[in-house]
Amino acid sequence: MSGEGATRPLAIICGGGAFPLEVARAAAATGASPFLVGLVGASDPGVEAFPHVWLHLGQVGKLFAELAARGIAEVALVGALTRPEFADLRFDWGALKRAPELAKAFRGGDNRLLSGIAAVFEGEGFKVVGAHEIAPQLVASLGALGARVAPASAEMDIQTGAATIAALSPFDAGQGVVVAEGRILAIEAAEGTDAMLARVAEMRASRRLKMTGPAGVFVKAPKRGQDLRLDMPAIGPRTIAAAIEAQLLGIAVVAGSVLIAERESTLRAADAAGLFITGFVP
Template sequence: MSASPKPPEGGPAGPEAPAPGAPLAIICGGGAFPLAVAQAARQAGRRVVLFPIRGFADPWVEAWPHAWIHIGRFGLLTRELRRRGCRDVVFIGNVLRPRVRDIRLDWTTLTLLPRVFRMLRGGDDHLLTSVGRLFEEAGFRLVGAHEIAPEILIPAGRLGAVAPDAGQMEDIELGRRVLAITGPLDIGQGLVVMNRHIVAMEAAEGTDLMLARVAELRAIGRIKMPTRCGVLVKRPKEGQDRRLDLPSLGVRTVEGAARAGLAGIAVEAGGVIVSDVEALLRAADAAGVFIHAFARDEAGDA
Protein backbone atom coordinates (compact mmCIF):
# COMPACT_ATOMS: atom_id res chain seq x y z
CA MET A 1 0.00 0.00 0.00
CA SER A 2 1.33 3.43 -0.89
CA ALA A 3 1.77 6.13 1.73
CA SER A 4 -1.22 8.30 2.50
CA PRO A 5 -1.14 11.75 0.94
CA LYS A 6 -0.33 14.73 3.08
CA PRO A 7 -3.63 15.90 4.58
CA PRO A 8 -5.01 19.38 3.88
CA GLU A 9 -4.48 21.93 6.61
CA GLY A 10 -6.64 21.34 9.64
CA GLY A 11 -7.48 17.70 8.85
CA PRO A 12 -6.11 14.31 9.81
CA ALA A 13 -4.39 11.99 7.39
CA GLY A 14 -6.78 10.26 5.01
CA PRO A 15 -6.73 6.86 3.30
CA GLU A 16 -4.86 5.86 0.18
CA ALA A 17 -5.66 7.79 -3.00
CA PRO A 18 -8.51 6.39 -5.12
CA ALA A 19 -7.95 4.57 -8.37
CA PRO A 20 -7.80 6.73 -11.52
CA GLY A 21 -11.26 7.33 -12.91
CA ALA A 22 -13.04 6.74 -9.59
CA PRO A 23 -16.08 9.01 -9.27
CA LEU A 24 -16.17 11.93 -6.88
CA ALA A 25 -18.92 11.79 -4.25
CA ILE A 26 -20.51 15.14 -3.41
CA ILE A 27 -22.67 15.15 -0.30
CA CYS A 28 -25.04 18.01 -1.06
CA GLY A 29 -26.83 20.43 1.19
CA GLY A 30 -28.87 23.31 -0.19
CA GLY A 31 -27.82 26.27 -2.30
CA ALA A 32 -25.78 26.81 -5.45
CA PHE A 33 -22.37 25.59 -4.24
CA PRO A 34 -22.92 21.85 -4.84
CA LEU A 35 -23.76 22.58 -8.47
CA ALA A 36 -20.65 24.74 -8.89
CA VAL A 37 -18.45 21.96 -7.52
CA ALA A 38 -20.16 19.26 -9.62
CA GLN A 39 -19.74 21.32 -12.79
CA ALA A 40 -16.07 22.02 -12.03
CA ALA A 41 -15.38 18.32 -11.45
CA ARG A 42 -17.13 17.34 -14.68
CA GLN A 43 -15.25 20.02 -16.65
CA ALA A 44 -12.02 18.55 -15.28
CA GLY A 45 -13.05 15.19 -16.73
CA ARG A 46 -14.05 13.53 -13.49
CA ARG A 47 -17.18 11.45 -13.00
CA VAL A 48 -19.47 12.72 -10.25
CA VAL A 49 -22.13 11.10 -8.07
CA LEU A 50 -24.28 13.37 -5.93
CA PHE A 51 -25.62 12.34 -2.54
CA PRO A 52 -28.26 15.00 -1.81
CA ILE A 53 -29.53 15.25 1.77
CA ARG A 54 -33.32 15.04 1.98
CA GLY A 55 -34.88 18.19 3.35
CA PHE A 56 -31.93 20.37 2.34
CA ALA A 57 -30.70 19.68 -1.22
CA ASP A 58 -32.36 21.40 -4.19
CA PRO A 59 -34.31 19.62 -6.97
CA TRP A 60 -31.67 20.25 -9.68
CA VAL A 61 -29.69 17.29 -8.30
CA GLU A 62 -32.13 14.96 -10.08
CA ALA A 63 -30.42 15.84 -13.39
CA TRP A 64 -27.15 14.27 -12.18
CA PRO A 65 -26.22 10.73 -11.15
CA HIS A 66 -27.44 10.73 -7.58
CA ALA A 67 -28.72 8.83 -4.55
CA TRP A 68 -30.84 10.64 -1.97
CA ILE A 69 -29.71 10.21 1.65
CA HIS A 70 -31.09 10.87 5.11
CA ILE A 71 -29.13 12.35 8.00
CA GLY A 72 -28.39 9.52 10.40
CA ARG A 73 -28.17 6.65 7.92
CA PHE A 74 -24.41 6.39 7.92
CA GLY A 75 -24.29 2.66 7.18
CA LEU A 76 -26.57 2.93 4.16
CA LEU A 77 -24.58 5.90 2.85
CA THR A 78 -21.19 4.22 3.15
CA ARG A 79 -22.49 1.08 1.46
CA GLU A 80 -23.83 3.17 -1.42
CA LEU A 81 -20.55 5.08 -1.69
CA ARG A 82 -18.66 1.81 -2.01
CA ARG A 83 -21.17 0.36 -4.44
CA ARG A 84 -20.68 3.39 -6.70
CA GLY A 85 -16.89 3.14 -6.46
CA CYS A 86 -16.46 6.46 -4.64
CA ARG A 87 -13.45 7.07 -2.40
CA ASP A 88 -13.11 10.88 -2.48
CA VAL A 89 -15.92 12.72 -0.68
CA VAL A 90 -16.82 16.42 -0.74
CA PHE A 91 -19.21 18.05 1.72
CA ILE A 92 -20.83 21.23 0.41
CA GLY A 93 -24.09 23.14 0.81
CA ASN A 94 -26.38 24.46 3.52
CA VAL A 95 -27.46 22.04 6.24
CA LEU A 96 -28.96 23.01 9.58
CA ARG A 97 -27.81 21.24 12.72
CA PRO A 98 -30.29 18.38 13.26
CA ARG A 99 -32.23 17.70 16.43
CA VAL A 100 -31.64 14.21 17.80
CA ARG A 101 -35.32 13.29 17.37
CA ASP A 102 -35.15 14.26 13.68
CA ILE A 103 -32.27 11.88 12.88
CA ARG A 104 -33.41 8.70 11.11
CA LEU A 105 -30.97 6.10 12.37
CA ASP A 106 -29.89 2.87 10.71
CA TRP A 107 -28.21 0.01 12.56
CA THR A 108 -24.67 1.28 11.94
CA THR A 109 -25.55 4.69 13.35
CA LEU A 110 -27.28 3.09 16.35
CA THR A 111 -24.03 1.34 17.23
CA LEU A 112 -22.36 4.78 17.12
CA LEU A 113 -25.05 6.51 19.19
CA PRO A 114 -22.86 7.40 22.21
CA ARG A 115 -20.40 8.94 19.81
CA VAL A 116 -23.19 10.79 17.97
CA PHE A 117 -24.34 12.36 21.24
CA ARG A 118 -20.79 13.54 21.92
CA MET A 119 -20.59 14.97 18.38
CA LEU A 120 -23.72 17.06 18.99
CA ARG A 121 -22.33 18.51 22.22
CA GLY A 122 -20.27 21.37 20.87
CA GLY A 123 -20.05 23.95 18.12
CA ASP A 124 -20.38 23.45 14.39
CA ASP A 125 -16.67 22.90 13.84
CA HIS A 126 -16.63 20.18 16.49
CA LEU A 127 -19.64 18.50 14.86
CA LEU A 128 -18.28 18.65 11.31
CA THR A 129 -14.80 17.50 12.30
CA SER A 130 -16.32 14.55 14.14
CA VAL A 131 -18.43 13.61 11.11
CA GLY A 132 -15.39 13.87 8.86
CA ARG A 133 -13.44 11.59 11.15
CA LEU A 134 -16.15 8.94 10.84
CA PHE A 135 -15.81 8.98 7.06
CA GLU A 136 -12.03 8.74 7.21
CA GLU A 137 -12.21 5.83 9.64
CA ALA A 138 -14.56 4.12 7.16
CA GLY A 139 -11.87 4.39 4.46
CA PHE A 140 -12.92 7.51 2.56
CA ARG A 141 -10.84 10.57 1.77
CA LEU A 142 -12.24 14.03 2.45
CA VAL A 143 -11.61 16.63 -0.25
CA GLY A 144 -12.32 20.33 0.11
CA ALA A 145 -14.85 21.82 -2.30
CA HIS A 146 -12.31 24.55 -3.01
CA GLU A 147 -9.79 21.90 -4.10
CA ILE A 148 -12.20 20.71 -6.79
CA ALA A 149 -13.44 24.20 -7.73
CA PRO A 150 -10.77 26.75 -6.71
CA GLU A 151 -12.69 29.44 -8.60
CA ILE A 152 -15.24 29.60 -5.76
CA LEU A 153 -12.61 31.07 -3.44
CA ILE A 154 -12.88 34.83 -3.20
CA PRO A 155 -9.74 36.65 -4.47
CA ALA A 156 -7.79 39.28 -2.56
CA GLY A 157 -8.28 43.03 -2.72
CA ARG A 158 -11.13 45.38 -3.51
CA LEU A 159 -13.76 43.52 -5.46
CA GLY A 160 -16.30 46.14 -6.41
CA ALA A 161 -16.63 49.81 -7.31
CA VAL A 162 -16.60 51.00 -3.69
CA ALA A 163 -13.49 50.95 -1.50
CA PRO A 164 -13.28 51.07 2.31
CA ASP A 165 -11.91 54.26 3.88
CA ALA A 166 -9.28 54.46 6.61
CA GLY A 167 -11.80 54.22 9.45
CA GLN A 168 -13.48 51.22 7.89
CA MET A 169 -10.11 49.52 7.48
CA GLU A 170 -9.62 49.95 11.23
CA ASP A 171 -12.97 48.25 11.80
CA ILE A 172 -11.91 45.42 9.51
CA GLU A 173 -8.66 44.95 11.41
CA LEU A 174 -10.48 44.85 14.75
CA GLY A 175 -12.98 42.32 13.40
CA ARG A 176 -10.20 40.10 12.06
CA ARG A 177 -8.41 40.13 15.40
CA VAL A 178 -11.54 39.34 17.39
CA LEU A 179 -12.43 36.42 15.09
CA ALA A 180 -8.89 35.09 15.44
CA ILE A 181 -9.53 34.92 19.19
CA THR A 182 -13.09 33.58 19.14
CA GLY A 183 -12.60 31.10 16.30
CA PRO A 184 -10.79 28.47 18.39
CA LEU A 185 -13.73 28.64 20.82
CA ASP A 186 -15.98 27.46 17.94
CA ILE A 187 -18.33 30.44 18.28
CA GLY A 188 -18.87 31.78 14.79
CA GLN A 189 -17.32 33.02 11.58
CA GLY A 190 -18.65 36.58 11.37
CA LEU A 191 -19.31 39.77 13.28
CA VAL A 192 -20.29 43.41 12.73
CA VAL A 193 -18.01 46.29 13.75
CA MET A 194 -19.02 49.96 13.87
CA ASN A 195 -16.47 52.63 14.76
CA ARG A 196 -14.30 50.01 16.52
CA HIS A 197 -17.29 48.71 18.48
CA ILE A 198 -18.42 45.08 18.12
CA VAL A 199 -22.21 45.36 17.81
CA ALA A 200 -23.06 41.77 16.80
CA MET A 201 -21.45 38.35 16.60
CA GLU A 202 -22.66 35.41 14.58
CA ALA A 203 -23.79 32.39 16.56
CA ALA A 204 -26.36 29.70 15.83
CA GLU A 205 -28.56 32.05 13.79
CA GLY A 206 -26.05 32.46 10.94
CA THR A 207 -24.93 35.55 9.08
CA ASP A 208 -28.23 36.57 7.48
CA LEU A 209 -30.19 36.54 10.74
CA MET A 210 -27.34 38.34 12.51
CA LEU A 211 -27.63 41.12 9.92
CA ALA A 212 -31.40 41.19 10.39
CA ARG A 213 -30.77 41.63 14.12
CA VAL A 214 -28.48 44.60 13.39
CA ALA A 215 -31.19 46.13 11.19
CA GLU A 216 -33.72 45.67 14.01
CA LEU A 217 -31.34 47.24 16.54
CA ARG A 218 -31.11 50.28 14.27
CA ALA A 219 -34.89 50.40 13.90
CA ILE A 220 -35.50 50.43 17.67
CA GLY A 221 -32.73 52.92 18.36
CA ARG A 222 -30.27 50.62 20.11
CA ILE A 223 -27.73 51.39 17.37
CA LYS A 224 -27.53 55.15 16.84
CA MET A 225 -24.77 55.18 14.25
CA PRO A 226 -25.57 56.79 10.88
CA THR A 227 -26.32 54.56 7.93
CA ARG A 228 -23.40 53.44 5.79
CA CYS A 229 -21.47 52.85 8.97
CA GLY A 230 -20.08 49.49 10.01
CA VAL A 231 -18.55 46.42 8.43
CA LEU A 232 -19.49 42.75 8.32
CA VAL A 233 -16.27 40.77 8.79
CA LYS A 234 -16.12 37.03 7.97
CA ARG A 235 -13.28 34.55 8.07
CA PRO A 236 -12.77 30.86 8.80
CA LYS A 237 -12.19 29.83 12.39
CA GLU A 238 -8.55 29.41 13.34
CA GLY A 239 -7.56 25.75 13.09
CA GLN A 240 -10.81 24.52 11.53
CA ASP A 241 -10.77 21.81 8.88
CA ARG A 242 -11.26 23.82 5.70
CA ARG A 243 -12.28 20.73 3.77
CA LEU A 244 -15.53 20.63 5.72
CA ASP A 245 -16.73 24.17 6.27
CA LEU A 246 -15.74 27.48 4.73
CA PRO A 247 -17.84 30.61 5.25
CA SER A 248 -19.76 31.71 2.19
CA LEU A 249 -20.83 35.03 0.71
CA GLY A 250 -23.71 35.70 -1.64
CA VAL A 251 -26.21 38.23 -2.91
CA ARG A 252 -28.50 37.66 0.08
CA THR A 253 -25.70 38.65 2.46
CA VAL A 254 -25.02 41.82 0.48
CA GLU A 255 -28.70 42.72 0.61
CA GLY A 256 -28.78 42.01 4.34
CA ALA A 257 -25.74 44.21 4.92
CA ALA A 258 -27.41 47.05 3.00
CA ARG A 259 -30.64 46.70 5.02
CA ALA A 260 -28.56 46.79 8.20
CA GLY A 261 -27.07 50.11 7.06
CA LEU A 262 -23.53 48.78 6.80
CA ALA A 263 -20.86 50.36 4.65
CA GLY A 264 -19.35 47.10 3.49
CA ILE A 265 -18.22 43.53 3.88
CA ALA A 266 -14.71 42.27 4.53
CA VAL A 267 -13.70 38.62 4.18
CA GLU A 268 -10.54 36.56 4.20
CA ALA A 269 -9.20 36.07 0.69
CA GLY A 270 -8.99 32.39 -0.11
CA GLY A 271 -10.99 31.57 3.01
CA VAL A 272 -14.51 32.45 1.90
CA ILE A 273 -16.43 30.93 -1.00
CA VAL A 274 -18.80 32.56 -3.48
CA SER A 275 -20.84 30.71 -6.11
CA ASP A 276 -21.33 33.65 -8.52
CA VAL A 277 -18.84 36.47 -8.00
CA GLU A 278 -20.25 38.57 -10.87
CA ALA A 279 -23.75 38.55 -9.37
CA LEU A 280 -22.25 39.35 -5.98
CA LEU A 281 -20.42 42.40 -7.28
CA ARG A 282 -23.44 43.65 -9.23
CA ALA A 283 -25.50 43.52 -6.04
CA ALA A 284 -22.76 45.22 -4.00
CA ASP A 285 -22.28 48.04 -6.51
CA ALA A 286 -26.03 48.60 -6.81
CA ALA A 287 -26.32 48.86 -3.02
CA GLY A 288 -23.21 51.04 -2.63
CA VAL A 289 -21.62 48.42 -0.37
CA PHE A 290 -17.91 47.70 -0.57
CA ILE A 291 -16.44 44.19 -0.61
CA HIS A 292 -12.85 43.90 0.53
CA ALA A 293 -10.88 40.66 0.80
CA PHE A 294 -7.93 40.80 3.17
CA ALA A 295 -4.95 38.47 3.09
CA ARG A 296 -4.83 35.77 5.73
CA ASP A 297 -1.30 36.63 6.83
CA GLU A 298 -1.82 40.38 7.25
CA ALA A 299 -0.68 41.86 10.55
CA GLY A 300 -3.14 41.44 13.38
CA ASP A 301 -3.77 37.70 13.40
CA ALA A 302 -3.57 36.05 16.77
Protein backbone atom coordinates in the same frame (compact mmCIF):
# COMPACT_ATOMS: atom_id res chain seq x y z
CA MET B 1 -8.18 18.37 -6.68
CA SER B 2 -5.84 17.62 -9.58
CA GLY B 3 -4.07 14.85 -11.46
CA GLU B 4 -5.39 11.40 -10.67
CA GLY B 5 -7.99 12.83 -8.25
CA ALA B 6 -9.57 14.88 -11.03
CA THR B 7 -10.60 11.74 -12.95
CA ARG B 8 -12.06 9.81 -10.04
CA PRO B 9 -15.71 9.83 -8.96
CA LEU B 10 -16.51 12.35 -6.24
CA ALA B 11 -19.44 12.45 -3.84
CA ILE B 12 -20.82 15.82 -2.75
CA ILE B 13 -22.96 15.76 0.38
CA CYS B 14 -25.28 18.67 -0.34
CA GLY B 15 -26.44 21.14 2.26
CA GLY B 16 -28.95 23.85 1.39
CA GLY B 17 -28.80 26.44 -1.36
CA ALA B 18 -27.34 26.51 -4.85
CA PHE B 19 -23.71 26.42 -3.78
CA PRO B 20 -23.33 22.60 -3.83
CA LEU B 21 -24.62 22.65 -7.42
CA GLU B 22 -22.06 25.30 -8.35
CA VAL B 23 -19.29 23.16 -6.89
CA ALA B 24 -20.63 20.10 -8.72
CA ARG B 25 -20.55 21.96 -12.04
CA ALA B 26 -16.98 23.08 -11.33
CA ALA B 27 -16.00 19.49 -10.53
CA ALA B 28 -17.55 18.23 -13.77
CA ALA B 29 -15.67 20.91 -15.71
CA THR B 30 -12.36 19.48 -14.46
CA GLY B 31 -13.26 15.97 -15.63
CA ALA B 32 -14.50 14.62 -12.29
CA SER B 33 -17.74 12.63 -12.08
CA PRO B 34 -19.76 14.20 -9.27
CA PHE B 35 -22.37 12.09 -7.51
CA LEU B 36 -24.66 14.22 -5.36
CA VAL B 37 -26.17 13.15 -2.06
CA GLY B 38 -29.33 15.16 -1.48
CA LEU B 39 -30.56 15.52 2.09
CA VAL B 40 -34.34 15.37 2.34
CA GLY B 41 -35.75 18.68 3.52
CA ALA B 42 -32.46 20.54 3.08
CA SER B 43 -30.90 20.17 -0.37
CA ASP B 44 -31.91 22.06 -3.49
CA PRO B 45 -34.00 19.99 -5.96
CA GLY B 46 -31.35 20.86 -8.54
CA VAL B 47 -29.30 17.89 -7.28
CA GLU B 48 -31.45 15.82 -9.62
CA ALA B 49 -29.60 17.32 -12.60
CA PHE B 50 -26.68 15.08 -11.61
CA PRO B 51 -26.35 11.41 -10.72
CA HIS B 52 -27.74 11.44 -7.19
CA VAL B 53 -29.49 9.81 -4.29
CA TRP B 54 -31.83 11.32 -1.70
CA LEU B 55 -31.23 10.38 1.93
CA HIS B 56 -32.57 11.36 5.32
CA LEU B 57 -30.11 12.56 7.93
CA GLY B 58 -29.09 9.48 9.86
CA GLN B 59 -29.09 7.03 6.93
CA VAL B 60 -25.37 6.47 7.29
CA GLY B 61 -25.39 2.82 6.30
CA LYS B 62 -27.30 3.52 3.10
CA LEU B 63 -24.93 6.39 2.31
CA PHE B 64 -21.83 4.22 2.58
CA ALA B 65 -23.51 1.48 0.52
CA GLU B 66 -24.35 3.97 -2.26
CA LEU B 67 -20.78 5.28 -2.31
CA ALA B 68 -19.25 1.82 -2.30
CA ALA B 69 -21.49 0.69 -5.17
CA ARG B 70 -20.09 3.54 -7.30
CA GLY B 71 -16.44 3.11 -6.33
CA ILE B 72 -16.32 6.57 -4.79
CA ALA B 73 -13.25 7.36 -2.69
CA GLU B 74 -13.51 11.14 -2.24
CA VAL B 75 -16.25 13.01 -0.38
CA ALA B 76 -16.98 16.73 0.02
CA LEU B 77 -19.44 18.32 2.45
CA VAL B 78 -20.79 21.48 0.79
CA GLY B 79 -23.54 23.95 1.71
CA ALA B 80 -25.29 25.19 4.81
CA LEU B 81 -27.24 22.82 7.02
CA THR B 82 -29.26 23.51 10.14
CA ARG B 83 -27.69 21.51 12.93
CA PRO B 84 -30.06 18.70 13.98
CA GLU B 85 -30.54 17.39 17.47
CA PHE B 86 -28.89 14.02 17.93
CA ALA B 87 -32.15 12.52 19.24
CA ASP B 88 -34.05 13.63 16.11
CA LEU B 89 -31.87 11.75 13.61
CA ARG B 90 -33.47 8.82 11.79
CA PHE B 91 -30.73 6.26 12.27
CA ASP B 92 -30.47 3.21 10.06
CA TRP B 93 -28.49 0.14 11.11
CA GLY B 94 -25.28 1.57 9.66
CA ALA B 95 -25.67 4.66 11.83
CA LEU B 96 -26.54 2.66 14.92
CA LYS B 97 -23.29 0.71 14.56
CA ARG B 98 -21.46 4.05 14.62
CA ALA B 99 -23.66 5.72 17.23
CA PRO B 100 -20.90 6.16 19.87
CA GLU B 101 -18.69 8.02 17.36
CA LEU B 102 -21.60 10.17 16.18
CA ALA B 103 -22.78 10.96 19.70
CA LYS B 104 -19.28 12.09 20.66
CA ALA B 105 -19.19 14.40 17.63
CA PHE B 106 -22.41 16.11 18.74
CA ARG B 107 -20.92 17.08 22.11
CA GLY B 108 -19.57 20.51 21.27
CA GLY B 109 -19.70 23.24 18.65
CA ASP B 110 -20.05 22.96 14.90
CA ASN B 111 -16.32 22.55 14.32
CA ARG B 112 -16.22 19.55 16.65
CA LEU B 113 -19.31 18.09 14.99
CA LEU B 114 -17.92 18.41 11.48
CA SER B 115 -14.52 17.07 12.51
CA GLY B 116 -16.25 14.07 14.06
CA ILE B 117 -18.27 13.42 10.91
CA ALA B 118 -15.11 13.70 8.80
CA ALA B 119 -13.42 11.17 11.09
CA VAL B 120 -16.26 8.72 10.46
CA PHE B 121 -15.76 9.05 6.69
CA GLU B 122 -12.00 8.73 7.01
CA GLY B 123 -12.43 5.68 9.22
CA GLU B 124 -14.30 4.06 6.34
CA GLY B 125 -11.41 4.80 3.96
CA PHE B 126 -12.78 7.92 2.26
CA LYS B 127 -10.72 11.03 1.58
CA VAL B 128 -12.53 14.21 2.63
CA VAL B 129 -11.88 17.17 0.30
CA GLY B 130 -12.97 20.79 0.50
CA ALA B 131 -15.00 22.90 -1.89
CA HIS B 132 -11.96 25.13 -2.34
CA GLU B 133 -9.96 22.15 -3.62
CA ILE B 134 -12.67 21.27 -6.13
CA ALA B 135 -13.41 24.83 -7.27
CA PRO B 136 -10.46 27.10 -6.40
CA GLN B 137 -11.87 29.82 -8.67
CA LEU B 138 -14.58 30.44 -6.05
CA VAL B 139 -12.06 31.45 -3.38
CA ALA B 140 -11.79 35.16 -2.55
CA SER B 141 -8.59 36.87 -3.66
CA LEU B 142 -6.74 39.79 -2.07
CA GLY B 143 -8.00 43.34 -2.57
CA ALA B 144 -11.17 44.78 -4.09
CA LEU B 145 -13.38 42.01 -5.48
CA GLY B 146 -16.02 44.29 -6.94
CA ALA B 147 -16.12 47.81 -8.35
CA ARG B 148 -15.99 49.52 -4.94
CA VAL B 149 -12.77 49.89 -2.99
CA ALA B 150 -12.82 49.75 0.81
CA PRO B 151 -12.09 53.19 2.26
CA ALA B 152 -9.06 53.61 4.50
CA SER B 153 -11.43 54.35 7.39
CA ALA B 154 -12.71 50.74 7.23
CA GLU B 155 -9.29 49.20 7.96
CA MET B 156 -9.62 49.46 11.75
CA ASP B 157 -13.06 47.83 11.68
CA ILE B 158 -11.78 45.02 9.45
CA GLN B 159 -8.87 44.22 11.75
CA THR B 160 -11.08 44.51 14.85
CA GLY B 161 -13.50 42.01 13.35
CA ALA B 162 -10.73 39.59 12.43
CA ALA B 163 -9.22 39.83 15.93
CA THR B 164 -12.64 39.19 17.48
CA ILE B 165 -13.21 36.02 15.48
CA ALA B 166 -9.70 34.80 16.33
CA ALA B 167 -10.24 35.49 20.04
CA LEU B 168 -13.54 33.56 20.05
CA SER B 169 -12.11 30.60 18.16
CA PRO B 170 -11.44 28.44 21.25
CA PHE B 171 -15.19 28.58 21.97
CA ASP B 172 -16.13 27.33 18.48
CA ALA B 173 -18.40 30.33 17.87
CA GLY B 174 -19.34 31.78 14.49
CA GLN B 175 -17.31 33.08 11.57
CA GLY B 176 -18.70 36.61 11.29
CA VAL B 177 -18.85 39.91 13.11
CA VAL B 178 -20.14 43.41 12.32
CA VAL B 179 -17.99 46.34 13.43
CA ALA B 180 -18.61 50.09 13.04
CA GLU B 181 -16.04 52.69 14.04
CA GLY B 182 -14.33 50.21 16.34
CA ARG B 183 -17.58 49.17 18.03
CA ILE B 184 -18.72 45.55 17.77
CA LEU B 185 -22.39 45.57 16.77
CA ALA B 186 -23.04 41.85 16.36
CA ILE B 187 -21.27 38.51 16.57
CA GLU B 188 -22.43 35.47 14.65
CA ALA B 189 -23.33 32.47 16.76
CA ALA B 190 -25.71 29.56 16.20
CA GLU B 191 -28.23 31.72 14.34
CA GLY B 192 -25.94 32.09 11.31
CA THR B 193 -24.94 35.03 9.12
CA ASP B 194 -28.33 35.99 7.72
CA ALA B 195 -30.02 36.15 11.13
CA MET B 196 -27.10 38.08 12.62
CA LEU B 197 -27.28 40.70 9.87
CA ALA B 198 -31.05 40.84 10.32
CA ARG B 199 -30.44 41.74 13.98
CA VAL B 200 -28.27 44.64 12.88
CA ALA B 201 -30.97 45.76 10.43
CA GLU B 202 -33.61 45.61 13.18
CA MET B 203 -31.44 47.60 15.60
CA ARG B 204 -30.95 50.27 12.98
CA ALA B 205 -34.65 50.37 12.06
CA SER B 206 -35.65 50.68 15.74
CA ARG B 207 -32.95 53.31 16.34
CA ARG B 208 -31.24 51.19 18.97
CA LEU B 209 -28.22 51.87 16.79
CA LYS B 210 -28.28 55.58 16.09
CA MET B 211 -26.19 55.83 12.96
CA THR B 212 -26.85 57.89 9.87
CA GLY B 213 -26.33 56.43 6.43
CA PRO B 214 -24.29 53.35 5.55
CA ALA B 215 -22.01 52.32 8.41
CA GLY B 216 -20.14 49.25 9.55
CA VAL B 217 -18.33 46.33 8.00
CA PHE B 218 -19.30 42.68 8.02
CA VAL B 219 -16.10 40.67 8.52
CA LYS B 220 -16.12 36.99 7.53
CA ALA B 221 -13.21 34.77 8.52
CA PRO B 222 -12.52 31.18 9.50
CA LYS B 223 -12.02 30.33 13.13
CA ARG B 224 -8.42 29.79 14.16
CA GLY B 225 -7.44 26.20 13.44
CA GLN B 226 -10.63 25.52 11.49
CA ASP B 227 -10.50 22.67 8.98
CA LEU B 228 -11.41 24.45 5.75
CA ARG B 229 -12.30 21.17 4.07
CA LEU B 230 -15.35 20.91 6.28
CA ASP B 231 -16.69 24.40 6.85
CA MET B 232 -14.99 27.03 4.74
CA PRO B 233 -16.74 30.37 5.30
CA ALA B 234 -18.75 31.65 2.36
CA ILE B 235 -20.74 34.64 1.22
CA GLY B 236 -23.27 34.88 -1.58
CA PRO B 237 -26.26 36.81 -2.91
CA ARG B 238 -28.22 36.37 0.33
CA THR B 239 -25.31 37.87 2.26
CA ILE B 240 -25.41 40.94 0.02
CA ALA B 241 -29.17 41.32 0.45
CA ALA B 242 -28.82 41.08 4.24
CA ALA B 243 -25.91 43.57 4.27
CA ILE B 244 -28.02 46.04 2.29
CA GLU B 245 -30.87 45.72 4.81
CA ALA B 246 -28.36 46.29 7.62
CA GLN B 247 -27.14 49.46 5.82
CA LEU B 248 -23.50 48.40 5.91
CA LEU B 249 -20.61 50.03 4.10
CA GLY B 250 -19.18 46.75 2.94
CA ILE B 251 -17.95 43.22 3.50
CA ALA B 252 -14.41 42.04 4.23
CA VAL B 253 -13.37 38.41 3.81
CA VAL B 254 -10.07 36.67 4.44
CA ALA B 255 -8.31 36.18 1.12
CA GLY B 256 -7.73 32.52 0.34
CA SER B 257 -9.99 31.33 3.13
CA VAL B 258 -13.53 32.40 2.16
CA LEU B 259 -15.64 31.23 -0.77
CA ILE B 260 -17.85 33.46 -2.90
CA ALA B 261 -20.93 31.57 -4.04
CA GLU B 262 -22.56 32.66 -7.30
CA ARG B 263 -19.67 35.05 -7.72
CA GLU B 264 -20.95 37.04 -10.70
CA SER B 265 -24.39 37.77 -9.25
CA THR B 266 -22.93 38.38 -5.78
CA LEU B 267 -20.49 41.02 -7.00
CA ARG B 268 -23.04 42.57 -9.33
CA ALA B 269 -25.53 43.00 -6.48
CA ALA B 270 -22.85 44.52 -4.24
CA ASP B 271 -21.76 46.96 -6.96
CA ALA B 272 -25.35 48.03 -7.60
CA ALA B 273 -25.86 48.72 -3.90
CA GLY B 274 -22.58 50.58 -3.48
CA LEU B 275 -21.17 47.94 -1.12
CA PHE B 276 -17.47 47.15 -1.19
CA ILE B 277 -16.27 43.56 -0.97
CA THR B 278 -12.60 43.18 -0.19
CA GLY B 279 -10.23 40.33 0.50
CA PHE B 280 -7.74 40.96 3.29
CA VAL B 281 -4.98 39.28 5.25
CA PRO B 282 -5.52 39.33 9.05
